[in-house]
Amino acid sequence: MWKPGESASRRRSSQFAPLYVAKEKGYWEPENLDVELTSFKSGTENQQALLGDAIDIGAGGYTEPINLTSQGAPTVIFASAEEGLPHNLVAAKGITDVSQLVGKTIGVSKVGSLSNQITRIALTKAGIDADKVWTSSCAS
Amino acid sequence: MKGYIRGAQYTTDPANKDEVLAISAEATGQKAEDFELTYNEHIGEIPATGKPNLVPSSRRWMGRSSSADCPVLIS
Numbered sequence: 001m002w003k004p005g006e007s008a009s010r011r012r013s014s015q016f017a018p019l020y021v022a023k024e025k026g027y028w029e030p031e032n033l034d035v036e037l038t039s040f041k042s043g044t045e046n047q048q049a050l051l052g053d054a055i056d057i058g059a060g061g062y063t064e065p066i067n068l069t070s071q072g073a074p075t076v077i078f079a080s081a082e083e084g085l086p087h088n089l090v091a092a093k094g095i096t097d098v099s100q101l102v103g104k105t106i107g108v109s110k111v112g113s114l115s116n117q118i119t120r121i122a123l124t125k126a127g128i129d130a131d132k133v134w135t136s137s138c139a140s
Numbered sequence: 141m142k143g144y145i146r147g148a149q150y151t152t153d154p155a156n157k158d159e160v161l162a163i164s165a166e167a168t169g170q171k172a173e174d175f176e177l178t179y180n181e182h183i184g185e186i187p188a189t190g191k192p193n194l195v196p197s198s199r200r201w202m203g204r205s206s207s208a209d210c211p212v213l214i215s
Contacts, residue, residue: 018151022146025150033143081186
């Protein structure tokens with residue numbers, strides 16, 4: 001649905017810069033849209049707000065519309081903020097290889113979120129059993 | 141969508157980099173120099189048209205299994 005109201009970005013980061021610019025420069029005003037940008041700590045919270053009709057549009061990961069649709073709330077992806085995944089795996093000094101993450105805990109925005117899922121995919125592609133790496137919800 | 145596309149076009153024009161960094165820093169509460177690190181990393185992947193394209197989504201992780209393969213943002 002598209003109506004004057006809130007548009008939420010899952011996190012306030014560079015891939016959402018067009019939203020900040022459009023808001024600041026008044027690009028929605030010709031359409032008579034009074035858009036308010038709201039930030040959530042995780043994609044999970046973003047999709048909950050969308051499901052609860054607290055926001056009109058969600059800006060986040062592709063897992064959110066997939067999750068919502070699987071829960072009986074069909075959603076539509078109508079724009080892409082970035083042609084790639086804006087994630088980097090950052091480790092403490094001393095960890096220089098993905099294989100060293102076995103048995104360690106990785107912080108993600110929230111369990112079940114895009115950052116959680118893409119971490120598991122990345123570990124699997126690196127030959128690591130994702131179930132042997134712990135994850136912890138740490139917000140954005 | 142018209143407003144978003146205008147925003148995307150303005151954001152991805154290199155001539156507007158300093159202003160985009162200032163606007164984004166104000167919106168996110170970050171320092172412009174900090175925001176510039178992620179801007180430099182991602183700006184080439186923000187489509188000016190906003191057209192959905194999931195195909196390149198796995199590109200960044202492919203072939204990266206050690207820190208030597210990854211761009212260093214913080215040292």
